[in-house]
Amino acid sequence: MATSTASKSIGPPGRRRGFWAQFLFNAWTYRYLYLMLVLPFVFFIIFRFYPMFGNIIAFKKYQLMRGIWGSPWVGLTHFNTLFDDPAFLRVLRNTVSIAAFKLLVTFPAPIILALFINEIRHMAYKRFVQTVVYVPHFLSWVIYGAILYIVLSPANGLINNIISAFGMEKVAFFQKPALFQPIVIISSLLKETGWAAIIYLATISTIDLTLYEAAIIDGANRWQLMRHVTLPGLALTIVTLFILQIGFFLNVGFEQIFILQNNMILSTADVIETFIYRVGIRQARFDFTTAAGLFNGLVGMVLVLLADRLAKRLDLSGIF
Amino acid sequence: MIASSSFRFRLESILIYLGLGIFAFIAVTPFLHTIARSFSAEAPILRGEVYIWPVGFSFDSYERLIIGGTFWLAYRNSFLITFYATLVQMTMTILCAYPLSRTYLPGRGIFMALIVFQMIFPPSLIPFYLTVREVGLIDSWGSLIWPYAINTFNMIVLKSYFQALPKELEESAIIDGANDFKVLIYIMLPLSVPVILTLTLFYVVANWNLFLPAIFFINDGNKQPLQVILRDMIWSMQLATQTASADDFERLAGMEALKASSVIIAAIPMLIAYPFFQRYFIKGILLGAIKG
Numbered sequence: 220m221a222t223s224t225a226s227k228s229i230g231p232p233g234r235r236r237g238f239w240a241q242f243l244f245n246a247w248t249y250r251y252l253y254l255m256l257v258l259p260f261v262f263f264i265i266f267r268f269y270p271m272f273g274n275i276i277a278f279k280k281y282q283l284m285r286g287i288w289g290s291p292w293v294g295l296t297h298f299n300t301l302f303d304d305p306a307f308l309r310v311l312r313n314t315v316s317i318a319a320f321k322l323l324v325t326f327p328a329p330i331i332l333a334l335f336i337n338e339i340r341h342m343a344y345k346r347f348v349q350t351v352v353y354v355p356h357f358l359s360w361v362i363y364g365a366i367l368y369i370v371l372s373p374a375n376g377l378i379n380n381i382i383s384a385f386g387m388e389k390v391a392f393f394q395k396p397a398l399f400q401p402i403v404i405i406s407s408l409l410k411e412t413g414w415a416a417i418i419y420l421a422t423i424s425t426i427d428l429t430l431y432e433a434a435i436i437d438g439a440n441r442w443q444l445m446r447h448v449t450l451p452g453l454a455l456t457i458v459t460l461f462i463l464q465i466g467f468f469l470n471v472g473f474e475q476i477f478i479l480q481n482n483m484i485l486s487t488a489d490v491i492e493t494f495i496y497r498v499g500i501r502q503a504r505f506d507f508t509t510a511a512g513l514f515n516g517l518v519g520m521v522l523v524l525l526a527d528r529l530a531k532r533l534d535l536s537g538i539f
Numbered sequence: 540m541i542a543s544s545s546f547r548f549r550l551e552s553i554l555i556y557l558g559l560g561i562f563a564f565i566a567v568t569p570f571l572h573t574i575a576r577s578f579s580a581e582a583p584i585l586r587g588e589v590y591i592w593p594v595g596f597s598f599d600s601y602e603r604l605i606i607g608g609t610f611w612l613a614y615r616n617s618f619l620i621t622f623y624a625t626l627v628q629m630t631m632t633i634l635c636a637y638p639l640s641r642t643y644l645p646g647r648g649i650f651m652a653l654i655v656f657q658m659i660f661p662p663s664l665i666p667f668y669l670t671v672r673e674v675g676l677i678d679s680w681g682s683l684i685w686p687y688a689i690n691t692f693n694m695i696v697l698k699s700y701f702q703a704l705p706k707e708l709e710e711s712a713i714i715d716g717a718n719d720f721k722v723l724i725y726i727m728l729p730l731s732v733p734v735i736l737t738l739t740l741f742y743v744v745a746n747w748n749l750f751l752p753a754i755f756f757i758n759d760g761n762k763q764p765l766q767v768i769l770r771d772m773i774w775s776m777q778l779a780t781q782t783a784s785a786d787d788f789e790r791l792a793g794m795e796a797l798k799a800s801s802v803i804i805a806a807i808p809m810l811i812a813y814p815f816f817q818r819y820f821i822k823g824i825l826l827g828a829i830k831g
Contacts, residue, residue, distance in 0.1 A: 220610075232632075236674070241591065245645045245646075249645065249719075251718050251720055252637075252638040252641060252644055252719050255634045255635075255637060255638045255719070256634070256635065256638045256639075256650070258631060258634055259631055259634055259635035259688075259689060262585035262631060262685070262689055263653065263654065263657065263689075265631070265670065265674065266662070266667070266670065266671075266686045266688075266812065267657040267661075267662060268653070268657065269670055270662030270666035270667045270669075270670045271657075271660065271662055271666070272666075273662070273665075273666025273667075273669055273670060274663065274666055275754065276665075276666070276669075283782055287669065313568050332559075332562070333613070335558065335559055335678075336559065338552070338555050339555070340552075341556075341558065344556065347563075347677070348559050348560070348562075348563050350817070351563040351566060351567050351818055352562070352563055352566050354567070354570075354810075354813060355566060355570075355808050356565075356760075357744060357810075357812075357813055357816060358748075358806055358809055359747075359748035359750060359766050360750065361750050361766040361767075361769055361770045361805075362746075362766075362769065362802055362805055362806050364770075365769065365770070365798070365801075365802045366569045366573050366802055367569065368773065368777060368798075369572065369573050369576065369798060369799055369802070370568075370569045370572055370573070374583055374585070374587070374780075375585055375586070375587040375589075376572075377568070377569070377572040377589075377590060377591075379587070380587045380588075380589075380590065382577045391676075402696050409565065409569075412729050417821055421821075433824065440548075441548065441551060452661065473751060474750060474751050477751070477754075478750075478770070480671075495664050495665065496664060496754075497663065499665045500664070500665070500668055500755065501667075505665050505669065508664075508665050509663065509665040509666060512663025512664055512665055512666070515661060515663065516660055516661070516663050518661075520659050520660045523659050524659065537590070
């Protein structure tokens with residue numbers, strides 16, 4: 220045993236064997252490593268690959284008694300219903316709109332925050348700011364959502380107290396469809412910007428100090444340093460994260476939106492994932508919503524692959 | 540670093556310090572308001588007099604919550620779920636990461652390709668839900684643990700870390716007659732304590748904040764984790780305060796303060812653990828980033 224296991228670190232065995240002989244030889248030589256992989260393998264098969272085959276109910280009429288495999292085929296019926304359904308088109312529009320806003324607003328915010336935090340020379344103040352802006356990241360959306368409900372409460376929340384102190388009329392924030400998406404964007408801005416800045420701060424700390432020294436000798440001021448030294452130093456990180464963000468464009472924050480939405484404002488608050496949950500699991504329309512999920516997954520996959528292709532073209536060694 | 544101390548430079552510095560201070564203040568104000576409410580008497584809250592400092596200091600709402608007892612069940616459930624789930628997840632992540640970090644292992648490429656594929660094309664909610672139902676995990680804590688046993692990102696971070704450890708360590712141990720389990724437990728794991736600790740904390744925070752899986756898979760109120768119980772409490776109080784008429788006043792007594800203190804009680808464990816987590820989390824993020 221000792222000799223056979225030792226052979227693997229020395230290199231592949233020299234003798235040529237037949238396929239099955241080689242297979243058995245490998246299986247025995249590396250048996251402990253394969254044994255470790257058994258449970259993870261079972262996990263991936265059951266919870267990651269088996270559900271992929273479950274997607275076929277998007278093309279079937281799901282009947283509880285006959286299960287996924289026994290239910291009759293219906294072709295593309297569900298997809299037709301889906302794209303004729305005004306509720307789904309609304310959902311699609313909301314998803315794209317929130318995703319685009321998140322890309323435009325919450326993506327650049329941490330970069331700007333990191334650039335400014337980097338300007339703080341007073342160490343204790345720097346640590347204080349960082350500590351404070353990281354905190355909300357650790358709290359769940361349930362807690363953060365509840366805090367938002369309290370702060371934005373129409374009768375006596377902080378914001379409405381201030382509004383009425385200025386003599387203006389109070390706003391029922393969570394009952395106005397037009398306000399939902401701004402609330403989503405601003406709340407993710409407040410909750411996650413600090414945390415997202417960490418990666419940029421870390422990258423800034425790796426920038427060669429002599430670059431700054433040289434620029435200062437050339438008479439660069441603060442903004443010129445930021446523009447011509449720090450930002451170019453961050454470029455690679457920014458592009459990488461931007462591409463990653465494009466790949467996950469449609470993941471607009473299931474948990475956040477699920478917690479902040481209510482029936483009064485579904486017209487702007489419903490997104491693909493919450494739609495699938497509400498119609499699929501709550502109303503048990505499994506086949507119809509699987510079609511929606513499959514559509515979502517395929518678009519997501521195309522976006523990830525495009526992003527990966529883009530990253531490779533830019534010499535970023537790809538996402539994966 | 541910058542020698543210049545011109546008037547303009549100083550003015551800009553002051554503005555930047557101020558701007559960041561304002562941002563930090565805005566980020567933290569919602570918490571201050573909630574804390575202030577939780578310690579306030581009900582009347583000033585209803586009159587809209589509470590900003591970020593308690594008015595008419597009162598500890599009543601906390602007393603009611605502590606005596607009421609719902610939170611003990613919630614804490615207990617979430618604590619146990621977090622404990623079991625993290626144990627399973629760390630074990631599974633290590634068991635998956637170590638063999639895949641051995642570049643000589645035949646079949647490793649196929650396994651990695653499968654893993655990348657499920658990252659690009661994750662299962663969608665309904666088939667995932669039906670699978671969990673078929674396996675028979677609905678309404679048990681297993682549904683919050685097994686379907687989430689390996690976080691692919693964490694697994695890849697650990698795999699890269701194992702891969703970067705010197706090969707000679709494994710070779711010498713094998714020559715001394717150790718098998719792979721022994722190599723993993725006695726050599727690799729002790730060398731990976733920082734990354735193991737960081738990943739454990741990643742899992743702990745995710746499990747403690749776990750919400751959606753419980754919404755999907757758990758119907759039994761006695762098995763719900765803290766987050767779901769908190770949300771139900773907030774929702775029912777919200778509904779009660781919105782639909783209340785003037786004569787409901789007795790039923791609603793203290794509801795606003797109660798809402799706020801429920802949130803604070805639910806947030807306390809994370810806030811206590813925060814300073815500790817902050818340090819290791821930042822390390823963890825950098826591990827993931829540097830892996831390249």
